[in-house]
Amino acid sequence: xxxQEKYKELIDTANTAGVxxxxxxxxDGVLYIDGSTNGTVKQQLWDTYERLxxxxxxxxxxxxxNSVAGVTEGTKLKVTTNSSNLNIRKGPSTNxxxxxxxxxxxxxxxxxxANDQWWQVKTDQGEEGYxxxxxxxxxx
Amino acid sequence: MKNTMNKMIAALMVLCVLTAALTGCKSKPKDADLxxxxxxxxxxxxxxxxxxxxxxxxxxxLSGQVTxxxxxxxxxxxxxxxxxxxxxxxxxTVAAPPAGPVVVAADDALTTAVKDATKDFPTVVATVSDGVxxxxxxxxxxxxxxxxxxxxxxxxxxxxxxxxxxx
Numbered sequence: 001x002x003x004q005e006k007y008k009e010l011i012d013t014a015n016t017a018g019v020x021x022x023x024x025x026x027x028d029g030v031l032y033i034d035g036s037t038n039g040t041v042k043q044q045l046w047d048t049y050e051r052l053x054x055x056x057x058x059x060x061x062x063x064x065x066n067s068v069a070g071v072t073e074g075t076k077l078k079v080t081t082n083s084s085n086l087n088i089r090k091g092p093s094t095n096x097x098x099x100x101x102x103x104x105x106x107x108x109x110x111x112x113x114a115n116d117q118w119w120q121v122k123t124d125q126g127e128e129g130y131x132x133x134x135x136x137x138x139x140x
Numbered sequence: 141m142k143n144t145m146n147k148m149i150a151a152l153m154v155l156c157v158l159t160a161a162l163t164g165c166k167s168k169p170k171d172a173d174l175x176x177x178x179x180x181x182x183x184x185x186x187x188x189x190x191x192x193x194x195x196x197x198x199x200x201x202l203s204g205q206v207t208x209x210x211x212x213x214x215x216x217x218x219x220x221x222x223x224x225x226x227x228x229x230x231x232x233t234v235a236a237p238p239a240g241p242v243v244v245a246a247d248d249a250l251t252t253a254v255k256d257a258t259k260d261f262p263t264v265v266a267t268v269s270d271g272v273x274x275x276x277x278x279x280x281x282x283x284x285x286x287x288x289x290x291x292x293x294x295x296x297x298x299x300x301x302x303x304x305x306x307x
Contacts, residue, residue, distance in 0.1 A: 015209040022208050027242045030298045046285055055281075056288045059300045064293045082260070094256045116293060117253060132256060134290050 003031040003060055010048045010063075017041045019065065031061045036069035066116060068138060075110045077121065077136040079103065086136075088129035092118030100127030107139065148227065169224035171195040178222050185218065187211035191232060193219070198226035205233050244271040245295040257290040264304065271297030278305035 003026050004011060011033070014022055019035035026032070037045075042065045049063055050056065079086045079102045088100035092114040102108050102123055111120040114130060121136070122128045169177075175195045182188040191204035200219050206212050212232045219228045245253070251268045258266045264287065265277040273296045279287060284306055291299050 018210075025242055028297075030242075032242045042289075046289060050285060055284065055301070055306050056299070057302060059298050059302065062292045062296060062298060064295065066293070093252055094259055095252070117256065134257070134286075 003029075007031060007033075007049075007052055007061060010045060010052060013048055014041075014045060014065075017044060019045075029060060033061065033063045033065070035064075036066045038070075039067040041065075042067040068116075068133065071110060071113075071138045073110055073112055076107050076139045077110055077119075078139055079106045079108065079135060080137045081135045086131055088121065088123070088127055088131050090129055092120075092130045094132075096130065099129040100125075102127075102131070108136075110136075110138075151227075169198075171197065174198065174200065174222065174224050178219050178225065181222050182215055182218050185211065185215060188215060191215060195225075198224060199229060200225050200227070201229040201231060203231045205235050207235065209234050242297075243295060244297045247271065250294060250296060253294045254291065254296075257294065258287070261287055266291075268296075273299045275299065275301040275304040278307055281306050 004024065011024055014024075014033065014035065014037075017037065019037045019041065022033070022035040024031070024033050045063065045065055049061065053061065081104050083104065085101040085103055086106075087094075087098045088102060089096040090099050100123060102121075106123070108121045108123045108131070111122050111128065113119050117133055118130045119133050119136065120129070121131045172195075175193050178193045178195070178200055182191065182193070187206040187208075190206060191202055194201045194203075200222075202215060202219060206215070212230065212234055215232065216228055216230045219225060244250075247268050247270070250271065250273070254266045254268055254273055258264050261279055261283060263277050264275055264279050267274050267276075273291055273294075275291075284301075288299065288301070
C-alpha cells in the first residue's frame with residue numbers, strides 16, 4: 001500500500017479528472033495504473049507523476065494512460081514528428097519495409113488500429129500502410 | 141468526523157420535526173420498502189452486483205466493492221434520489237477489478253516494441269529481460285517524458301532508468 005500513498009495525489013487526480021476503466025494495482029513493488037482519457041488529462045497525470053517522482057527515477061510505477069482509445073476509423077490525423085518525415089510501413093513494426101512517407105504536419109486518415117502502437121493509415125495521395133501512433137495527433 | 145455526525149443528526153432532527161409537522165412521522169416509508177426501492181433503482185448500474193443495501197430509519201447504508209470511484213458516486217446519487225431516503229452512508233470500497241495479476245508483455249514482443257519506441261532516441265540503449273526495460277546511455281530532459289510515456293504503454297513489468305544519464 002506504500003506506493004498508493006506515494007502516488008496518492010496522482011491516483012486522486014485520475015479519479016477526479018475522469019479516467020475511464022481506471023485500474024490501480026500493486027504487484028511485486030511496482031504500482032500499475034491503467035485507463036483511458038483525453039490528451040489533456042493524460043498530460044496532467046504525467047506532469048503529476050514527474051513531480052512526485054523526479055525523472056521517473058524510482059521505477060516503481062508503470063502508468064499506461066491511453067488518450068487515443070476513442071479515436072475512430074476515418075479520423076484525420078496530423079503527423080507530429082519532431083522534424084523528419086513519418087515512415088509508412090508494410091506491416092506494424094519497424095522491421096517491415098517502408099512503403100511511403102508522410103511529411104511533418106501533413107494530415108492523413110486512420111484506416112484501422114492494428115494495436116496501441118501501430119495504426120493503419122492512408123495519405124491523401126493514396127499511400128496506405130502502418131504508422132507509429134506516437135507521431136500522430138488526432139484532429140478534433 | 142464528530143462534527144459531521146453532529147451536523148447530520150441535527151439535520152435529521154430538523155427533517156423529522158418538519159415531516160412530523162407536515163404529515164406526521166408515521167406516514168414515512170417503511171425501511172424494508174425503501175430497501176427494495178433502492179435495490180430496484182441501483183440495479184440498472186452494472187456495478188451494483190457487488191453492493192448491498194441496508195436501511196435503518198430512512199438512512200440507507202451502501203456496502204460492498206466497486207471497481208472505480210465514478211460508480212461509487214453514481215450509486216450514492218441514485219440511492220439519495222430514491223423517495224424517502226433521508227441520507228446515504230456510503231461504505232462502498234473501490235478496488236481494482238478482480239482481473240488477476242498484472243499482464244506483462246512477453247519479452248519478444250516487448251523487445252520489438254521497445255526497439256520501435258526508442259528508434260528516435262539513438263543515444264538511448266534499451267534492453268529487455270523478464271519484462272523489465274532497462275535504459276542506459278543518455279537523453280535530453282525534454283525528451284524523457286515522451287520516452288517514458290511510450291515505454292510504459294508497452295505493458296512492461298517495470299522501466300528502470302536509473303542508469304540513464306539525463307541531460
